[in-house]
Amino acid sequence: MIGRLHGILIEKQPPWVVIDVGGVGYELEASMNTILSLPALGEQARLYTHLIVREDAHLLYGFRDELERRMFRELIRIAGVGPRMALAILSGMERGQFVRCLMDEDAQALTRLPGVGKKTAERLIVEMRDRLTRWPELTREAQPDLGALERLLDGEACELHPPGARGNYVDAEAALIALGYKPVEATRMLAELDHSLSTEALIKSALAQRIGSGRTEARR
DSSP: OOOEEEEEEEEEETTEEEEEETTEEEEEEEOHHHHHHSOOTTSEEEEEEEEEEOSSOEEEEEESSHHHHHHHHHHTTSTTOOHHHHHHHHHHSOHHHHHHHHHTTOHHHHTTSTTOOHHHHHHHHHHHHTTGGGOHHHHHHTSOOHHHHHHHHHTTTOOBOOSOTHHHHHHHHHHHHHTTOOHHHHHHHHTTSOTTBOHHHHHHHHHHHHHHHHHHHHHO
16 A cells, blocks of 8 residues: 655646656645645655556545545545545545535535535435534634635635646636536636636636525525
């Protein structure tokens, strides 16, 4: 079992990254929140990992810290939640937001995540909620950061990209589709965003906007 990798980040193409460890490039699939936490290409990066062995492939998943990996492992234990959906959940909202949805029994917000229907959302709430008592770190993270979304939408958390940013839009759209959103959904999520933003900023803004719009509709 590969538990952790520490090496040079040589490729970052959401939702994939490649880390060079001693001349061997390890390809990992990671959540957007993990990818956004990574340094620039060419710098040292450290990721916790989870390896899934199938008959046709060895799949390696990367996580920014042990807590995110634990959440991933708990999620894939739930019936109907595979690795791809678990990663989409960890990408679709910050884990503090996810925990608040569980604590508030907000199934409607969870259904805004790709591939999560009403029954799956209800199952997540029932099965994950009782496990939160073992993770006091998560309940602390669940306290709302009211300024975070405002800073994001104001552009303070977004790194501007040099000219030629059309490629960033295409990459962001491809990443959202890889996370499980339908092509028409991905296009709609990116339509009103500033296309001069970096790929990572476009994806993060699109995800934040989608979750925010779901909460607005729920209050109406």
